[in-house]
Amino acid sequence: xxxxxxxxxxxxxxxxxxxxxxxxxxxxxxxxxxxxxxxxxxxxxxxxxxxxxxxxxxxxxxxxxxxxxxxxxxxxxxxxxxxxxxxxxxxxxxxxxxxxxxxxxxxxxxxxxxxxxxxxxxxxxxxxxxxxxxxxxxxxxxxxxxxxxxxxxxxxxxxxxxxxxxxxxxxxxxxxxxxxxxxxxxxxxxxxxxxxxxxxxxxxxxxxxxxxxxxxxxxxxxxxxxxxxxxxxxxxxxxxxxxxxxxxxxxxxxxxxxxxxxxxxxxxxxxxxxxxxxxxxxxxxxxxxxxxxxxxxxxxxxxxxxxxxxxxxxxxxxxxxxxxxxxxxxxxxxxxxxxxxxxxxxxxxxxxxxxxxxxxxxxxxxxxxxxxxxxxxxxxxxxxxxxxxxxxxxxxxxxxxxxxxxxxxxxxxxxxxxxxxxxxxxxxxxxxxxxxxxxxxxxxxxxxxxxxxxxxxxxxxxxxxxxxxxxxxxxxxxxxxxxxxxxxxxxxxxxxxxxxxxxxxxxxxxxxxxxxxxxxxxxxxxxxxxxxxxxxxxxxxxxxxxxxxxxxxxxxxxxxxxxxxxxxxxxxxxxxxxxxxxxxxxxxxxxxxxxxxxxxxxxxxxxxxxxxxxxxxxxxxxxxxxxxxxxxxxxxxxxxxxxxxxxxxxxxxxxxxxxxxxxxxxxxxxxxxxxxxxxxxxxxxxxxxxxxxxxxxxxxxxxxxxxxxxxxxxxxxxxxxxxxxxxxxxxxxxxxxxxxxxxxxxxxxxxxxxxxxxxxxxxxxxxxxxxxxxxxxxxxxxxxxxxxxxxxxxxxxxxxxxxxxxxxxxxxxxxxxxxxxxxxxxxxxxxxxxxxxxxxxxxxxxxxxxxxxxxxxxxxxxx
Amino acid sequence: xxxxxxxxxxxxxxxxxxxxxxxxxxxxxxxxxxxxxxxxxxxxxxxxxxxxxxxxxxxxxxxxxxxxxxxxxxxxxxxxxxxxxxxxxxxxxxxxxxxxxxxxxxxxxxxxxxxxxxx
Numbered sequence: 001x002x003x004x005x006x007x008x009x010x011x012x013x014x015x016x017x018x019x020x021x022x023x024x025x026x027x028x029x030x031x032x033x034x035x036x037x038x039x040x041x042x043x044x045x046x047x048x049x050x051x052x053x054x055x056x057x058x059x060x061x062x063x064x065x066x067x068x069x070x071x072x073x074x075x076x077x078x079x080x081x082x083x084x085x086x087x088x089x090x091x092x093x094x095x096x097x098x099x100x101x102x103x104x105x106x107x108x109x110x111x112x113x114x115x116x117x118x119x120x121x122x123x124x125x126x127x128x129x130x131x132x133x134x135x136x137x138x139x140x141x142x143x144x145x146x147x148x149x150x151x152x153x154x155x156x157x158x159x160x161x162x163x164x165x166x167x168x169x170x171x172x173x174x175x176x177x178x179x180x181x182x183x184x185x186x187x188x189x190x191x192x193x194x195x196x197x198x199x200x201x202x203x204x205x206x207x208x209x210x211x212x213x214x215x216x217x218x219x220x221x222x223x224x225x226x227x228x229x230x231x232x233x234x235x236x237x238x239x240x241x242x243x244x245x246x247x248x249x250x251x252x253x254x255x256x257x258x259x260x261x262x263x264x265x266x267x268x269x270x271x272x273x274x275x276x277x278x279x280x281x282x283x284x285x286x287x288x289x290x291x292x293x294x295x296x297x298x299x300x301x302x303x304x305x306x307x308x309x310x311x312x313x314x315x316x317x318x319x320x321x322x323x324x325x326x327x328x329x330x331x332x333x334x335x336x337x338x339x340x341x342x343x344x345x346x347x348x349x350x351x352x353x354x355x356x357x358x359x360x361x362x363x364x365x366x367x368x369x370x371x372x373x374x375x376x377x378x379x380x381x382x383x384x385x386x387x388x389x390x391x392x393x394x395x396x397x398x399x400x401x402x403x404x405x406x407x408x409x410x411x412x413x414x415x416x417x418x419x420x421x422x423x424x425x426x427x428x429x430x431x432x433x434x435x436x437x438x439x440x441x442x443x444x445x446x447x448x449x450x451x452x453x454x455x456x457x458x459x460x461x462x463x464x465x466x467x468x469x470x471x472x473x474x475x476x477x478x479x480x481x482x483x484x485x486x487x488x489x490x491x492x493x494x495x496x497x498x499x500x501x502x503x504x505x506x507x508x509x510x511x512x513x514x515x516x517x518x519x520x521x522x523x524x525x526x527x528x529x530x531x532x533x534x535x536x537x538x539x540x541x542x543x544x545x546x547x548x549x550x551x552x553x554x555x556x557x558x559x560x561x562x563x564x565x566x567x568x569x570x571x572x573x574x575x576x577x578x579x580x581x582x583x584x585x586x587x588x589x590x591x592x593x594x595x596x597x598x599x600x601x602x603x604x605x606x607x608x609x610x611x612x613x614x615x616x617x618x619x620x621x622x623x624x625x626x627x628x629x630x631x632x633x634x635x636x637x638x639x640x641x642x643x644x645x646x647x648x649x650x651x652x653x654x655x656x657x658x659x660x661x662x663x664x665x666x667x668x669x670x671x672x673x674x675x676x677x678x679x680x681x682x683x684x685x686x687x688x689x690x691x692x693x694x695x696x697x698x699x700x701x702x703x704x705x706x707x708x709x710x711x712x713x714x715x716x717x718x719x720x721x722x723x724x725x726x727x728x729x730x731x732x733x734x735x736x737x738x739x740x741x742x743x744x745x746x747x748x749x750x751x752x753x754x755x756x757x758x759x760x761x762x763x764x765x766x767x768x769x770x771x772x773x774x775x776x777x778x779x780x781x782x783x784x785x786x787x788x789x790x791x792x793x794x795x796x797x798x799x800x801x802x803x804x805x806x807x808x809x810x811x812x813x814x815x816x817x818x819x820x821x822x823x824x825x826x827x828x829x830x831x832x833x834x835x836x837x838x839x840x841x842x843x844x845x846x847x848x849x850x851x852x853x854x855x856x857x858x859x860x861x862x863x
Numbered sequence: 864x865x866x867x868x869x870x871x872x873x874x875x876x877x878x879x880x881x882x883x884x885x886x887x888x889x890x891x892x893x894x895x896x897x898x899x900x901x902x903x904x905x906x907x908x909x910x911x912x913x914x915x916x917x918x919x920x921x922x923x924x925x926x927x928x929x930x931x932x933x934x935x936x937x938x939x940x941x942x943x944x945x946x947x948x949x950x951x952x953x954x955x956x957x958x959x960x961x962x963x964x965x966x967x968x969x970x971x972x973x974x975x976x977x978x979x980x981x982x
Contacts, residue, residue, distance in 0.1 A: 013933075013943065014917075016941065016943070017893075017894060017917070017943045018894075018913070018917065020893065020894075020895070020936075020940060020941070020942050020943070021893070021894045021895040021898075021913065023940065024893070024895035024896075025895060028899075047913055052914065053913050053914045053917055054917075056914055056917075056918050057917040057918045057920075057921050059918070060918050060921045060922045060925060
């Protein structure tokens with residue numbers, strides 16, 4: 001403020017000083033005999049522009065940096081209005097680059113970087129089982145108990161079940177809820193308390209005493225109208241009354257964001273005896289000061305001890321990672337790819353802007369030279385140049401931030417449901433800081449070259465207006481476009497590889513045939529169908545009705561559809577010849593199915609037979625294996641007739657069939673061996689119905705629903721999808737990723753074409769005299785065309801060369817996102833250069849036409 | 864309007880500084896006084912434009928070679944006068960010796976015969 005005042009005072013003093021100068025001069029003329037009026041007119045003419053003199057004088061007061069900056073900013077906004085084309089290009093390019101990058105960063109921040117909404121969340125870790133076959137296997141309850149007793153690094157460790165689903169009935173109609181079963185120590189471990197009511201007690205984690213429930217905030221609001229007296233009331237899950245003990249806070253979404261209800265975790269006592277049942281997520285809180293490495297070492301020691309103690313633990317170890325990373329999981333790589341792509345887009349935009357500014361610096365170089373001659377220092381000129389552009393850059397960034405905020409609102413509903421923590425995505429303070437950082441870096445990048453040029457500008461040459469001395473500028477421009485082309489090649493290559501991966505995944509043979517199948521899920525209420533055989537009978541009766549419908553080719557049920565969420569894994573034992581001890585295979589993926597399930601899914605029968613209706617409660621226990629189990633258990637032997645069991649105390653089951661391995665867990669690959677049990681012999685109350693038809697599968701939805709209703713009018717069916725839709729949903733994150741990268745690549749191609757056009761036009765203008773001479777000497781139109789095209793293609797080819805090298809490196813980084821496409825995919829690596837060369841030809845058309853029309857006489861006079 | 868200043872024949876920047884410092888050697892003067900001294904001192908050959916003079920004065924003031932003060936003139940007018948500082952005197956001596964060297968060298972180049980005679 002005082003700076004401002006002293007500046008105002010100094011301004012007044014300067015006016016007074018010049019005023020007295022004028023007065024003195026007038027006085028002198030009057031003394032020489034002129035009339036005062038004549039003298040004043042003469043002096044004012046002689047003196048010239050008083051304001052300009054004052055301005056030039058003020059420019060020597062470089063102490064008033066702020067005042068000067070304000071002045072330059074005013075000049076800048078004037079420039080903006082006077083030069084709307086330039087301004088709009090700068091603003092839009094910046095808004096596009098900054099907007100895209102900020103939007104993607106806000107997703108990355110919300111999903112990956114943002115601290116979990118728990119106190120001291122950095123000490124929370126995820127723990128899992130590692131086996132030679134499967135890296136991340138959930139934890140067994142027995143192992144949890146042992147880790148809890150033996151570890152020296154955790155404050156506490158808790159296990160939970162991520163998927164415990166319930167039919168909710170009562171007022172408001174039946175509804176299917178995604179739930180999770182949690183132990184009493186989970187919430188204290190996370191340092192979270194229910195917003196209303198209380199946590200579970202350890203006693204409530206005992207089987208049979210577990211009929212308590214915690215509601216999510218959204219369920220409480222939506223279904224119970226935020227009833228403040230909900231605690232203590234009873235709700236019906238699976239038609240059994242559960243007592244509401246509490247309501248969780250609004251931001252609590254653990255373990256996943258679709259969880260609406262939490263019930264007490266109970267563990268089957270058998271699991272402690274067999275040390276199996278790898279079905280639990282595990283989360284632990286590190287002691288203050290304990291590091292991840294210490295924790296990993298401690299777990300390794302415990303695993304070694306366990307493997308000596310128990311035969312089933314022989315190959316087992318434990319893995320650990322920060323909980324935040326574990327939750328972000330497989331979303332990290334695609335999101336980081338997107339971020340990199342958006343930054344590349346921003347850089348390509350920066351190249352265009354730098355080129356534009358370079359042109360402007362040149363056209364204004366006479367002004368710069370005059371200012372230098374008048375005594376302005378380089379630093380003053382630079383500050384002025386920066387300040388003039390600042391309004392444009394600021395507007396661009398603000399517009400970009402606005403665009404980011406808007407596009408986030410647009411993107412959020414489109415984000416794949418599999419993306420974790422999507423509810424935590426927003427344009428918040430860290431995102432805005434990132435945006436400001438982007439603005440600073442972008443401005444620096446855009447300004448560095450013109451400023452450097454300004455420093456080196458040769459006063460004499462500029463005042464002579466000899467544009468032939470600007471070859472160094474041409475070189476800089478060309479190299480800017482070369483890097484643009486190179487970056488565009490890399491983006492297009494990434495997009496090409498991702499598109500190729502996506503089409504490869506769409507064409508993949510998952511081991512079952514997905515077209516022509518409608519699926520839906522059923523949660524069979526246990527209080528209505530208490531015994532296993534009632535459940536099986538219910539399934540059988542539904543299937544009989546469905547099979548009788550017209551156009552139905554096959555109908556079956558399995559307790560879990562492929563590619564639709566986490567599956568249960570268990571250990572199986574297999575008998576060995578020659579009286580050896582049974583061998584064991586951990587982490588097999590087991591599914592309970594009805595006889596026609598494999599037929600409806602079109603899973604290949606390798607040998608033996610499918611189940612039939614003759615396999616039931618009264619017949620011998622039977623099992624169907626996939627080829628991988630058969631191969632591992634009895635390499636080179638005939639598996640049919642051999643026996644497997646789920647544990648030492650379970651009965652043996654006879655292998656009646658071997659089928660093809662399918663992509664059950666993931667479409668890309670699935671290392672998990674698969675095993676199928678018969679629905680009569682191992683009933684499950686969560687079943688998915690699959691119906692194969694030769695007509696449009698959607699047309700079967702209402703007849704099938706009617707068939708189910710005809711058996712039990714109260715039985716809801718949910719998640720009605722075709723198998724194709726199931727596969728598509730499993731690919732949704734990839735799809736999102738591919739679409740966005742392709743959009744970015746397209747935009748960058750557009751920017752690169754603009755950049756190429758600008759530089760070729762510049763080069764043609766620079767060589768007008770040369771072209772004129774050639775035309776005057778009789779050069780043909782084709783020769784001139786060739787000259788321009790050769791120039792364009794040369795720049796582009798160099799850019800493509802760098803870009804291909806960059807793409808090769810990029811391909812290695814992308815590797816883990818690729819499927820069935822080599823990182824040097826020939827199609828992509830030929831198509832991308834071709835696209836760019838064609839674009840270069842298109843970009844040089846206009847400048848080439850201008851070159852042909854060069855009038856030799858005018859050209860020779862050209863500067 | 865700027866063209867007026869672009870087209871004028873300019874004194875080298877250092878030269879104008881030297882002339883101003885030299886003019887102030889004989890006591891404090893205001894801007895108009897300085898321009899008049901230069902004009903008469905050079906026999907009307909050098910005419911310093913106000914667009915050069917005032918920036919130069921303010922620049923020299925910033926470099927603390929001259930200092931400004933508001934005084935009252937003979938006819939009771941508030942006038943800003945400039946005065947050499949100690950640093951300014953040192954700078955003047957320095958620039959004068961530089962100028963002498965330069966003019967000697969220029970003379971040598973422009974009139975080679977005379978220089979030979981001296982050598």
